[in-house]
Amino acid sequence: MAAYDPEKEIPRHIAIIMDGNGRWAKARDLPRREGHRAGADSVEAALETCGEIGVEYLTLYAFSSENWKRPEAEVTALMGLLAHFLKEKTPTLMKNNIRLQVIGQVERLPASNRRALQKTITTTAGNDGLTLVVALSYGSREEILGATRKLMQAAIDGEIKPEELTAERFSDSLDTAGMPDPDLLIRTSGEYRVSNFLLWQISYAEIYITKDYWPDFGRDQLLEAVADYQGRQRRFGGI
Ligand code: IPE
Ligand code: IPE
Ligand code: MG
Numbered sequence: 001m002a003a004y005d006p007e008k009e010i011p012r013h014i015a016i017i018m019d020g021n022g023r024w025a026k027a028r029d030l031p032r033r034e035g036h037r038a039g040a041d042s043v044e045a046a047l048e049t050c051g052e053i054g055v056e057y058l059t060l061y062a063f064s065s066e067n068w069k070r071p072e073a074e075v076t077a078l079m080g081l082l083a084h085f086l087k088e089k090t091p092t093l094m095k096n097n098i099r100l101q102v103i104g105q106v107e108r109l110p111a112s113n114r115r116a117l118q119k120t121i122t123t124t125a126g127n128d129g130l131t132l133v134v135a136l137s138y139g140s141r142e143e144i145l146g147a148t149r150k151l152m153q154a155a156i157d158g159e160i161k162p163e164e165l166t167a168e169r170f171s172d173s174l175d176t177a178g179m180p181d182p183d184l185l186i187r188t189s190g191e192y193r194v195s196n197f198l199l200w201q202i203s204y205a206e207i208y209i210t211k212d213y214w215p216d217f218g219r220d221q222l223l224e225a226v227a228d229y230q231g232r233q234r235r236f237g238g239i
Contacts, residue, residue, distance in 0.1 A: 003223075010055060013181065013184075023189060027213075055130060057131045067137075098130045135197070184208060
């Protein structure tokens with residue numbers, strides 16, 4: 001296995017499907033929420049490591065549109081952890097020059113979470129190091145539908161003609177407007193699926209799947225994923 005090389009290309013944007021908190025807890029006879037709690041430490045490690053190696057964007061899939069189907073107690077525990085994270089870590093984000101952004105149907109979150117998010121987004125807005133993008137109540141199909149609705153309305157209002165619609169304009173209508181597409185998509189816990197995450201944006205992302213559960217995915221594991229990325233030949237359909 002090749003080692004991470006700071007001289008080689010670093011992915012500008014890493015997106016992570018942070019899966020396996022429940023299985024991590026189950027393996028230890030712990031309640032699922034303890035897995036989510038342990039997962040928060042991996043978030044911190046990922047932030048530190050991405051900042052250290054010069055990644056520009058880190059997008060973390062924290063809660064999907066479909067995760068609302070989970071038992072209410074688990075959803076409440078996850079929202080509580082989000083509130084705790086924002087309260088505890090905003091000074092760390094400031095210290096490390098990290099800017100927070102969110103994607104997803106944030107309006108579906110409890111009001112207290114929305115307020116806490118807005119506060120941290122505003123506080124960190126001027127930071128120009130790593131951008132941390134948290135996907136909350138996020139579903140790619142919902143995002144694509146939302147963009148399509150906006151564009152249809154723009155067409156009805158005479159602001160754009162159907163034939164004028166470009167991939168760039170479409171990208172700019174998504175929640176991820178202004179962000180580069182992910183170069184590297186990581187999924188922990190060994191599942192070979194994308195679970196409604198960034199379907200448009202990952203068209204040419206390099207995919208890395210590891211069996212490690214998210215709470216076991218630390219600095220070394222992230223550097224290993226980047227090393228693997230550095231060994232890939234990206235072709236974008238060319239030769
Ligand atoms: C990922 O871990 C965290 C969220 C989806 C919120 P899971 O809770 O999906 O853990 P597993 O897949 O059941 O192990
Ligand atoms: C994907 O994990 C969503 C997040 C990591 C937030 P899930 O555990 O919800 O995905 P499935 O159900 O295994 O596809
Ligand atoms: Mg899961």
